[in-house]
Amino acid sequence: xxxxxxxxxxxxxxxxxxxxxxxxxxxxxxxxxxxxxxxxxxxxxxxxxxxxxxxxxxxxxxxxxxxxxxxxxxxxxxxxxxxxxxxxxxxxxxxxxxxxxxxxxxxxxxxxxxxxxxxxxxxxxxxxxxxxxxxxxxxxxxxxxxxxxxxxxxxxxxxxxxxxxxxxxxxxxxxxxxxxxxxxxxxxxxxxxxxxxxxxxxxxxxxxxxxxxxxxxxxxxxxxxxxxxxxxxxxxxxxxxxxxxxxxxxxxxxxxxxxxxxxxxxxxxxxxxxxxxxxxxxxxxxxxxxxx
Amino acid sequence: xxxxxxxxxxxxxxxxxxxxxxxxxxxxxxxxxxxxxxxxxxxxxxxxxxxxxxxxxxxxxxxxxxxxxxxxxxxxxxxxxxxxxxxxxxxxxxxxxxxxxxxxxxxxxxxxxxxxxxxxxxxxxxxxxxxxxxxxxxxxxxxxxxxxxxxxxxxxxxxxxxxxxxxxxxxxxxxxxxxxxxxxxxxxxxxxxxxxxxxxxxxxxxxxxxxxxxxxxxxxxxxxxxxxxxxxxxxxxxxxxxxxxxxxxxxxxxxxxxxxxxxxxxxxxxxxxxxxxxxxxxxxxxxxxxxxxxxxxxxxxxxxxxxxxxxxxxxxxxxxxxxxxxxxxxxxxxxxxxxxx
Amino acid sequence: xxxxxxxxxxxxxxxxxxxxxxxxxxxxxxxxxxxxxxxxxxxxxxxxxxxxxxxxxxxxxxxxxxxxxxxxxxxxxxxxxxxxxxxxxxxxxxxxxxxxxxxxxxxxxxxxxxxxxxxxxxxxxxxxxxxxxxxxxxxxxxxxxxxxxxxxxxxxxxxxxxxxxxxxxxxxxxxxxxxxxxxxxxxxxxxxxxxxxxxxxxxxxxxxxxxxxxxxxxxxxxxxxxxxxxxxxxxxxxxxxxxxxxxxxxxxxxxxxxxxxxxxxxxxxxxxxxxxxxxxx
Numbered sequence: 001x002x003x004x005x006x007x008x009x010x011x012x013x014x015x016x017x018x019x020x021x022x023x024x025x026x027x028x029x030x031x032x033x034x035x036x037x038x039x040x041x042x043x044x045x046x047x048x049x050x051x052x053x054x055x056x057x058x059x060x061x062x063x064x065x066x067x068x069x070x071x072x073x074x075x076x077x078x079x080x081x082x083x084x085x086x087x088x089x090x091x092x093x094x095x096x097x098x099x100x101x102x103x104x105x106x107x108x109x110x111x112x113x114x115x116x117x118x119x120x121x122x123x124x125x126x127x128x129x130x131x132x133x134x135x136x137x138x139x140x141x142x143x144x145x146x147x148x149x150x151x152x153x154x155x156x157x158x159x160x161x162x163x164x165x166x167x168x169x170x171x172x173x174x175x176x177x178x179x180x181x182x183x184x185x186x187x188x189x190x191x192x193x194x195x196x197x198x199x200x201x202x203x204x205x206x207x208x209x210x211x212x213x214x215x216x217x218x219x220x221x222x223x224x225x226x227x228x229x230x231x232x233x234x235x236x237x238x239x240x241x242x243x244x245x246x247x248x249x250x251x252x253x254x255x256x257x258x259x260x261x262x263x264x265x266x267x268x269x270x271x272x273x274x275x276x277x278x279x280x281x282x283x284x285x286x287x288x289x290x291x292x
Numbered sequence: 293x294x295x296x297x298x299x300x301x302x303x304x305x306x307x308x309x310x311x312x313x314x315x316x317x318x319x320x321x322x323x324x325x326x327x328x329x330x331x332x333x334x335x336x337x338x339x340x341x342x343x344x345x346x347x348x349x350x351x352x353x354x355x356x357x358x359x360x361x362x363x364x365x366x367x368x369x370x371x372x373x374x375x376x377x378x379x380x381x382x383x384x385x386x387x388x389x390x391x392x393x394x395x396x397x398x399x400x401x402x403x404x405x406x407x408x409x410x411x412x413x414x415x416x417x418x419x420x421x422x423x424x425x426x427x428x429x430x431x432x433x434x435x436x437x438x439x440x441x442x443x444x445x446x447x448x449x450x451x452x453x454x455x456x457x458x459x460x461x462x463x464x465x466x467x468x469x470x471x472x473x474x475x476x477x478x479x480x481x482x483x484x485x486x487x488x489x490x491x492x493x494x495x496x497x498x499x500x501x502x503x504x505x506x507x508x509x510x511x512x513x514x515x516x517x518x519x520x521x522x523x524x525x526x527x528x529x530x531x532x533x534x535x536x537x538x539x540x541x542x543x544x545x546x547x548x549x550x551x552x553x554x555x556x557x558x559x560x561x562x563x564x565x566x567x568x569x570x571x572x573x574x575x576x577x578x579x580x581x582x583x584x585x586x587x588x589x590x591x592x593x594x595x596x597x598x599x600x601x602x603x604x605x606x607x608x609x610x611x612x613x614x615x616x617x618x619x620x621x622x623x624x625x626x627x628x629x630x631x632x633x
Numbered sequence: 634x635x636x637x638x639x640x641x642x643x644x645x646x647x648x649x650x651x652x653x654x655x656x657x658x659x660x661x662x663x664x665x666x667x668x669x670x671x672x673x674x675x676x677x678x679x680x681x682x683x684x685x686x687x688x689x690x691x692x693x694x695x696x697x698x699x700x701x702x703x704x705x706x707x708x709x710x711x712x713x714x715x716x717x718x719x720x721x722x723x724x725x726x727x728x729x730x731x732x733x734x735x736x737x738x739x740x741x742x743x744x745x746x747x748x749x750x751x752x753x754x755x756x757x758x759x760x761x762x763x764x765x766x767x768x769x770x771x772x773x774x775x776x777x778x779x780x781x782x783x784x785x786x787x788x789x790x791x792x793x794x795x796x797x798x799x800x801x802x803x804x805x806x807x808x809x810x811x812x813x814x815x816x817x818x819x820x821x822x823x824x825x826x827x828x829x830x831x832x833x834x835x836x837x838x839x840x841x842x843x844x845x846x847x848x849x850x851x852x853x854x855x856x857x858x859x860x861x862x863x864x865x866x867x868x869x870x871x872x873x874x875x876x877x878x879x880x881x882x883x884x885x886x887x888x889x890x891x892x893x894x895x896x897x898x899x900x901x902x903x904x905x906x907x908x909x910x911x912x913x914x
Contacts, residue, residue: 041486155575156351185350186513186557191570193559212486215559219566238563256491257516257561365813391815403805408828414807417824421816467810 003174003206004030004053004091009066011048011057022048024230026066030174035200035207037221037238039214041253045230046210050176052076053208054087071173088115092167096179098159102151108162109135109147115169134165139195157188161195168199175200175207181216193219214257218242226250303377304338305507306394306475311335311361311371313354317580327580331357333531334371339475344501344508346522346539348515348554352579353528355511359477362509363394375475392422395468399480400461405452411437411463412448418470436466441496458489465497469504477509482517494521515558519543524614527551530579530587533606537615547609547617550588586620594621645908652904655897662894666713673707677864686880697883699869700876705883709890712864715776716891719858719865720846723780727787728838734788735795736830740803740822750796753789761786765848769857779858783848787841794837798830805829832909839902843895850891866891 011023023045030036040046051057052068055075068075071090073082095101103111112134113127120127128147135143138161151159160180167175177196181189197220200207211217217224218238225235226249234247245251315329332354339345347355360366362373364380364387375393378384385393398404405414415433420426434444440462452460461481468476478497482490494517501508512518518525519539526536527548535548546552553571560566574591577583583590589599598620609615609622646652665672674693680701684691687698696705731753738749756764768782802808803826811821850867852858859865861872866887873884 041488157575185576186515186554187350187570187572188575190557190559190567191573194567194570213559214487215561218561218563219559221563242561242563253487256488363813365809388815391813396810396813398806398810401806404807404810406805406807406825406829409825417811417816418814420824421814421820464810467814471814 002029002031003071004028004208005067005069006049006053007067007069009049009052009068010064011045011052012063014061014063022230023052026227026230026232028225028232028235030206030208032173032206033200033204034222035197035209035220037217037224038208038210038227039212039217039224039253040210040227041212043229044227046227047178049227050093050178050208050210053174053176054091054093055083056093085119088172089119089170090172091174091176092170092172093176093178094160094163094167094180096182098156098163099151101163102159102166104151107148107150108154108165109149112162112165112169115166119170131165131169134168135162137168137199138162138165140165156184157191160184160188160192164192164195164199168203171203173205175205177207177209179211180209182211182213189216190219196220214242214254226253302340305341305376306362307336307338307374308358308362309336309372309374311358311373312369313357313361313366314369329579330531330582331579332361332368333582335361335528335531335533336371337526337533337536339507339509341474341507342505343523344510344521346518346525347509347511347528348513348518348525349528350513350554350576352530352576354531354579355528356479358528359396359479359509359511363396363477364390365396388422392471393473394475394477395471395473396477396479397461397464397468397481400457400464400484404464405460407452410449410451411442411455412444414452414463415467415470418467422471432470433466436470437463439469439500440466442466456489457485458493461485461489461493462496465493465500469500472504473506475507475509477511479511480513481510483512483514490517497521515555527554530577530582532587532603533618534588535615535617535619536606537609537612537617541609541612541615545612547615547622548588548619549592549594549621586618592621594619596620642905642908646904649904649908652901652908655900655904659894659897659901662713662890662897663717665710666717669707669710669714673704673710675704675707677703677707677711678862679703686876686883688880689882696886697880699873699883705886708864708869709866709886712866712869712887713890715859715863715865716846716850716867717894719776719779719783719849719853720842720894723783723787723845723849724838724841726780726784727791727841728834730784731788731791732795732834732838735792735797735834736799736822736826738792739796739799739830740818740826742800742803746796749792753792756785757789757793761844762848762851765852766855766857769852774857774860776859779849779852782852782857783845786848787845790841791834791838795830795834798833799826802826802829833906836902836906836909839905840899842898842902846891846895 006026006028009023009026010021013020013022026045026049028036038046038050048057052064053070053075055078057064064076066076070086073086075083075086078086102108109128109131112131113124116122116127116130117124132143132147135146140146140158140161146158151162154162180196181192184192193216196207199205209217209220221238223235224238224241225232226241226247227233228249234241234245234250241250242254245254311332312334313332315331317327317329335358347358349355357366361368364373373380375385375390380390381387412430412433415436416426416429419429419432424432434448437444437447442459442462447459452463455463464481482493485493497508498521500506508521510518510521522539524537525539525542527534527542527550529550535542535546535551542551543555546555556571572591577590583600585601586592586599586604589595592599602620604618604620606616606618609617680703682702684694684698684702686700687694689695689697691697694704694706696709698704699708734749734753738746759767765782765786768785769778772778772781808821808825811825816824849858850870853865853867854871859868861868869887873887877884
């Protein structure tokens with residue numbers, strides 16, 4: 001059974017002046033132990049889709065229809081209690097900017113231990129011991145000392161590792177990662193990507209990795225879903241999508257991803273400069289292995 | 293010496309000599325200097341007419357500070373910059389005159405354009421500063437708008453928040469080009485853009501360079517983009533230049549262990565050939581207390597005892613014209629010659 | 634530079650019915666005060682022992698008379714001239730002085746900033762009313778000294794806001810870009826900084842009008858500033874105090890005027906804030 005099932009998801013943001021259809025008819029599944037890359041540019045709806053899995057969307061002005069099931073829980077209709085049990089022990093999230101996602105006034109040991117105490121009811125000292133183990137798992141040097149460090153005392157790479165440790169604290173089945181390496185330097189980014197890959201394999205977690213970077217998706221994904229204008233335009237195994245892209249947008253995206261040894265004369269086939277806020281540009285339809 | 297000259301007889305358009313900038317971190321009520329950020333340390337390089345010099349490095353390497361030192365937006369602690377052979381400010385062009393000839397395109401942050409000025413007014417500011425009438429400045433602004441692909445009829449009276457990221461960057465470029473400069477420095481100019489938009493902007497600046505005969509210094513953390521646009525590339529680490537040379541040579545055969553690690557850190561595009569191990573461990577260290585001798589030695593796989601004692605100078609790479617590297621291990625010259633102070 | 638930014642803000646203000654209502658009210662208050670010498674039915678100093686404390690609705694005296702028999706309508710109209718002046722003038726002066734000091738401190742930074750702002754802090758440390766009373770006491774009575782005292786109270790507040798906003802704006806990318814264009818400090822402030830800081834400063838200053846009116850009224854009430862028989866709403870509150878048992882409706886009228894004017898200014902300052910925010914549209 002799939003760990004995560006999204007069926008015909010629609011998310012609409014309505015403010016006083018504008019209505020934006022952020023996600024339009026998105027369906028995807030995540031099987032146990034697999035890594036799904038959600039690839040798209042800004043405005044494609046990938047982050048919104050990710051957040052809907054844990055129902056992390058704002059309450060006001062947001063209309064959500066469709067069905068989302070995560071670890072057997074009907075997310076969109078669950079009550080507060082069920083959601084709280086879902087977030088942490090079953091599904092956890094890693095964010096892009098650890099400086100804002102981590103609480104600046106608590107040491108990271110405390111922040112890692114907190115969900116353990118909350119969800120499993122153990123004592124703080126037991127939770128802190130587990131936190132130290134988690135810091136070792138995410139390859140933070142001198143973990144004993146780092147337990148008492150505050151987020152601002154750590155470098156970007158260490159902060160991101162700390163955030164991953166927080167996410168792993170309750171041994172979730174599903175890890176949701178929203179561009180976790182975008183804000184990092186190149187040499188650190190590859191470290192974190194490899195860390196995520198090895199953790200995923202060791203712990204048998206399923207991962208959804210949202211990214212705009214084709215390389216990141218290529219490094220870590222088993223399957224890739226490409227999003228544009230709130231819709232999924234292509235899905236398939238990573239090899240299929242990257243080596244034989246079928247949809248015009250996927251092809252254009254791969255072409256636009258500049259690789260230095262790239263010919264400079266190729267015309268860029270992007271339909272618009274930025275993907276439209278809602279709906280596909282005319283002429284683009286979804287492509288998946290089923291309807292080639 | 294140490295300018296990475298491709299053809300030593302041609303004078304460079306702009307040359308930086310031994311630029312140094314340290315920032316004091318002041319603490320306490322009396323604002324005593326508690327520690328120093330050695331952002332840029334004894335950096336010398338040149339850019340030649342008509343070329344694009346790419347500058348790469350990770351956070352803390354000093355590339356942005358170097359750009360600002362180059363354009364005298366920040367006063368160096370020591371060192372000098374000469375433009376067209378003459379030292380800026382002293383005997384050569386005045387600062388004001390220099391500003392017309394050397395311009396900067398900033399990253400598209402939320403604050404790179406004045407939110408309360410229309411696009412046209414933002415661009416027209418430059419000419420007004422240099423004495424043009426308002427009407428003439430507006431005409432120039434409109435001409436630049438069409439040069440960068442934003443028809444003035446539609447865009448001149450728009451505000452920045454009404455534009456997309458790519459359009460804002462075009463305005464940034466127009467703002468720099470309205471002076472008709474000879475040199476343009478791009479500081480992470482495409483980093484905040486989507487890939488598709490990035491491609492368009494890069495095509496635009498390529499076209500402008502050819503048409504207007506410009507010289508570029510292109511700063512970016514994105515190695516692929518730098519390779520795409522640059523003729524020569526300079527690699528920085530912790531305030532020093534570690535390698536400089538023709539782009540093809542650097543990307544094909546990087547000599548410095550840091551450059552090699554940096555290039556190897558790019559994620560693969562091929563899911564069947566994934567990266568097996570991270571090329572470099574640990575985080576980039578703090579420019580507040582850089583390691584003695586070679587600053588990279590704490591993370592370097594080739595570190596030798598001499599690396600902690602002596603800073604490696606920029607030496608030519610054998611059999612590669614214009615390619616210089618600062619590394620005791622890579623530079624065969626340093627091994628066989630007596631140590632220099 | 635086009636005045637488009639301000640004119641579009643004006644357009645937004647015009648479109649909001651509540652704002653228009655308050656603006657009309659303010660204009661009516663100001664207008665009637667301005668025209669007082671021509672529209673007041675009676676001489677505000679002309680009293681009559683016979684017609685003391687007539688209630689509201691008395692023939693000839695719609696709003697009654699005060700304890701000396703002077704017509705309330707006339708006194709309120711004339712009093713408005715004084716009270717509104719004492720309310721608005723200190724704010725204008727404080728805006729000029731405090732605004733300049735704050736923007737300079739914010740943009741130049743360093744020692745200049747420290748000198749200016751710490752001086753402002755000395756004044757800011759005192760509670761406003763106490764400071765005003767203290768200064769009035771030192772300077773002596775009379776409307777001119779009152780204006781000086783209230784201006785001195787308001788200037789540090791405006792300077793603080795101005796400095797804070799300017800410091801923020803100074804760190805923005807377009808300021809660096811302007812410097813890269815070769816512009817000098819004065820030009821950068823005029824072209825780039827002012828239009829970004831004047832909005833918030835103006836909004837804050839508008840909200841100070843009500844404060845200024847109330848402090849001035851209080852000082853007049855206490856006997857500093859304006860002296861009888863000059864009509865002023867604050868002073869009238871004092872002299873009508875004893876009559877509150879006999880004719881309470883008349884006694885509260887000056888207070889009502891102060892309240893009404895202050896309230897309108899507060900609302901207008903709120904509307905101004907929303908209208909000037911380019912991005913909220």
